[in-house]
Amino acid sequence: MTKRWVQDHRRDSWRRQAKEEGYRARSAWKLKQIQDRFEVIRKHDVVLDVGCHPGGWAQVAVECSGERGEVVGIDLMPCQPVEGALLxxxxxxxxxxxxxxxxxxxxxxxRPINAVVSDISPDITGNWDIDQAVSIDLVAKVFDFSLPLLAAGGSFVTKIFQGVGVDELIQVVKPHFTKVRRFSPDASRNSSSEVYLICLNHRPWKAPKGRILARWEEAVTERIASQTEVAPETESVKKMGRILRRKQEEE
Ligand SMILES: C[S@@+](CC[C@H](N)C(=O)[O-])C[C@H]1O[C@@H](n2cnc3c(N)ncnc32)[C@H](O)[C@@H]1O
Incomplete structure (x- = not known):
């Protein structure tokens, strides 16, 4: 009960601060904290904001890229306009x-994109295995779409849900960037198992062949195979095996 109260209180406090500073959503603080730490968006940058509704990250991206920057957002849901961004x-x-x-x-x-910032999140069903698997699949697709548009030296930020398959995703995207790390901004801490993957300094010339989604599926399948050969399956590996098999059956 007390932990829940603390979490709700922290969330309310970020929401209040967001409102006071004219941001549409508490999530704006998450990008601001990512920006303070990693400077993922620079002045004059071209930014793609994936999963932009209601527009909190777009507001921050416009501020960071300045008047000569460009921000394009995309979401399933329409947003109220944000000055300086095309949503x-x-x-x-x-x-x-x-x-x-x-x-x-x-x-x-x-103009090539200098920063992709993705806060994309699927409709949460409440079934953690499914939600986490759908989220990671979406993230891999966002990588596949946007990496060919991302400039050398560019950055890529994405929300991920901690769980099975995340280590494999990191392993697969690492060669594309100089630095890839997980970061949990204060504004999202305690709220869920969400974390942000911060990928810095895109180096397209180092990119291995093949799509991220296919390589990620391969890496997870390999892990399942290797773990089942040498050790009894852990619960998490069994879960991912079931999810992958279900996915393959659907396709
Ligand atoms: C947490 S919200 C983003 C909040 C936003 N960053 C902000 O600060 O206002 C996640 C968004 O991802 C969007 N989304 C989920 N799947 C998507 C898809 N396939 N294509 C585009 N947007 C998607 C949802 O509609 C939702 O608005």
Whole structure:
């Protein structure tokens, strides 16, 4: 009861501070704290904000990139306008939406993206295994879509839910960046098992062949195979095995 009260109180306090400073959502503080620590967005940067509704991160991205920066957001839900940002509606995993977003960067002004900030989160069903597996699958798809658009030296931030498959995801994205680390901003601490993956200094020339999603699935399958050969399956590996098999059956 006491722990719950402390968590609620902390969340309320970030919400209050966000409101006082004119941000739409408590989540704005998470990006501000990531920015303070890692400076993922620089002045004049071109930024892609994935899962941008209601617009808190877009507000922070506009502030950080300044007047000569550019911010494009995308979400399933429409947002109230944010001055200085273009906020589109669509599913980032859908090829039509991807073409629309790509057009904003590729064709219209030919500027590569300097920072991808993704706070994407699926509809939470309450079934932790499913929610975590769906979230990691979404994150891998966001990597696959946006890495080809990300400039050398660029940064990539994404929310992930701690759990099975995260180590494999980190292993798979590591070669693409100089530094990849997990970070838990104060504004999200205690609230859930969410954590942010901070990937700095994109180095496209080091990118291994193959899509992130396929390589991640391979890495998880390998882990399951190796662990079942040498040791009794742990509960978490069994869980991921079940999720992967279900996913393969659906496809
Ligand atoms: C935690 S909210 C983002 C909050 C936002 N960063 C802010 O500060 O206002 C997560 C968002 O991800 C969006 N989302 C989930 N799946 C998506 C998808 N496939 N394509 C685009 N957006 C998606 C949801 O609609 C939701 O608005």
């Amino acid at each position: 589109l509606v669509g599913d980032i995993t859908d090829s039509g939406t991807q073409a629309r977003v790509r057009r904003e960067f590729d064709e219209d002004n030919k």
